[in-house]
Amino acid sequence: MRRHFITLVALAILIWPALAPAADEAQVLSQGAPALAESCAACHGPDGRAQAGIPPLAGNPEAVMRAQLLAFRNDEIPGATVMPRLARGFSEEELKALAAWFAGLDPEEESGSDSNGEQP
Amino acid sequence: MSRFNHDRRKALKLFGLTGAGALLATAGFPLMAGSVGPARVAIVGGGFGGATAARYLKRLAPELNVTLIEPLKRYYTCPFTNLYLGGLREFDSLGHGYDDLRRLGVNVVHARAESVDADHRSLKLDDGADLKWDRLVLSPGIDIRWGALEGYDRAAAEHAPHAWQAGEQTHLLKRQLEAMEDGGTFILVAPDNPYRCPPGPYERVSMVANYLSRHKPRSKVLLLDSKDAFSKQPLFLEGWRENYGDMVEWVGRSGDGRVVRVDAERREVETEFGEIHRADVLNVVPPQKAGAIANQAGVAGENGWVPIEPRTFQSRKVPGIYVIGDATEATPMPKSGFVANNQAKVTARAILADLAGLDPPEPRWTNTCYSVIAPEWGITVANMFEVYEGQLREVPGSGGISALEAPARIRRNEARFAESWYAGIALDTWGTRS
Numbered sequence: 056m057r058r059h060f061i062t063l064v065a066l067a068i069l070i071w072p073a074l075a076p077a078a079d080e081a082q083v084l085s086q087g088a089p090a091l092a093e094s095c096a097a098c099h100g101p102d103g104r105a106q107a108g109i110p111p112l113a114g115n116p117e118a119v120m121r122a123q124l125l126a127f128r129n130d131e132i133p134g135a136t137v138m139p140r141l142a143r144g145f146s147e148e149e150l151k152a153l154a155a156w157f158a159g160l161d162p163e164e165e166s167g168s169d170s171n172g173e174q175p
Numbered sequence: 176m177s178r179f180n181h182d183r184r185k186a187l188k189l190f191g192l193t194g195a196g197a198l199l200a201t202a203g204f205p206l207m208a209g210s211v212g213p214a215r216v217a218i219v220g221g222g223f224g225g226a227t228a229a230r231y232l233k234r235l236a237p238e239l240n241v242t243l244i245e246p247l248k249r250y251y252t253c254p255f256t257n258l259y260l261g262g263l264r265e266f267d268s269l270g271h272g273y274d275d276l277r278r279l280g281v282n283v284v285h286a287r288a289e290s291v292d293a294d295h296r297s298l299k300l301d302d303g304a305d306l307k308w309d310r311l312v313l314s315p316g317i318d319i320r321w322g323a324l325e326g327y328d329r330a331a332a333e334h335a336p337h338a339w340q341a342g343e344q345t346h347l348l349k350r351q352l353e354a355m356e357d358g359g360t361f362i363l364v365a366p367d368n369p370y371r372c373p374p375g376p377y378e379r380v381s382m383v384a385n386y387l388s389r390h391k392p393r394s395k396v397l398l399l400d401s402k403d404a405f406s407k408q409p410l411f412l413e414g415w416r417e418n419y420g421d422m423v424e425w426v427g428r429s430g431d432g433r434v435v436r437v438d439a440e441r442r443e444v445e446t447e448f449g450e451i452h453r454a455d456v457l458n459v460v461p462p463q464k465a466g467a468i469a470n471q472a473g474v475a476g477e478n479g480w481v482p483i484e485p486r487t488f489q490s491r492k493v494p495g496i497y498v499i500g501d502a503t504e505a506t507p508m509p510k511s512g513f514v515a516n517n518q519a520k521v522t523a524r525a526i527l528a529d530l531a532g533l534d535p536p537e538p539r540w541t542n543t544c545y546s547v548i549a550p551e552w553g554i555t556v557a558n559m560f561e562v563y564e565g566q567l568r569e570v571p572g573s574g575g576i577s578a579l580e581a582p583a584r585i586r587r588n589e590a591r592f593a594e595s596w597y598a599g600i601a602l603d604t605w606g607t608r609s
Contacts, residue, residue: 090520096599097517097596097599097600098592098599105595106598107595108594134585136577140575143574144570144574
């Protein structure tokens, strides 16, 4: 239930308050953090649980991620690679919502199998 | 609010009675008697687009009946085959199975989709099965337009591989490179837009140069191009110069780089103005089109690609069929694995909204394409896309390529992040660790 609670919290700051009462439906139709966060997964791993190299996002302190995302957006992080170019595609509010969303995810939860998914 | 309650009841029926339905019920919306059961979504193609669509549909609506149709038990990605050719990756590390999707409850069927009957919403498989669907997702990737480049047919590809779909063609090209003598010439023929993986031909010659510079340093790499401009161009030109000196030469269209005829057995190509180039290894990246099922299903346009509604990627020609990935005509989005993965997620939400009788969410898509020029030299292009006045466009102010003349540390980081991206997207698509 923790996730649904987080969904609701995230939605409170999002654009479609009319859908807020129904958690899953709201998540499906959300235009906010849950949907936007799916883009991050392609590099940072499902639900931001990257394995190595590119930093994981799940469970990081919200204030740290928020500050970092806003700094990317303002091109204030020397040596950054793709993040400034991507962060400029989001509004400040969206970046804050993303920081809150990833901070609320459990970094330990398992996603994915251990092998290359080969059939036994 | 009456439309809302009606929509909610519809959503309950379509998503099934547990999961979303149970939550809606506890939120104060009574369940209706006589549910029609969960909706059926069939997905054709188990690559970046199709496998991601299956995963995210199931994640968002666990009660949905999701079937993924893919002939291969183990799918090999086109991304990173260049790193295999360059000696940086084992081919086996590019293979992905479907056990994790099965674990999630996706019904994975290893068969070939043969024909779509849109009127009866059914799909015929080559194992004889006839699959009923409420919504169909096609993610068929590309097919080669055999013969569109004079002399380049299936038989020619046995002499001059395209290696633009991972598998036997990739191995053939690798064997040819290994058999080539030091001092030989590798020629890559690059097509006009659009085609799968815009930076692919340029990463390909980079990785070939990486292999040759280590094993056959007197060899030459020539790229004959039908275009005068290409993805990440200044970064590739800089990277080739810095890593390979004058080993790599690129000839654009205005320099007579456009190949109009191929003689694969002799490994010769002829350019627009009649110059003949002879290769020791000839790699032809030919003109392409959407995978065959798109044409069969009636969703492909005359140019061979699939026109889509920008907001949902529903076919413009056949309602109920959604098309994602390389097969689509989605300019300015590139035909990349990253984009296919992202389109799948947006389209999963659009399908669920559609099944519930609701408007689709306002979408946004991301792309990041890593190219590896040398083991410690990676570059990127990143973009964000949105719908503006009914058209796809780049989000103003976002996106761009890596900085020119960046310090070695940044190139090294982007090369490492490329590997890390591959691990991340494999986990996000197939749930596999590689």
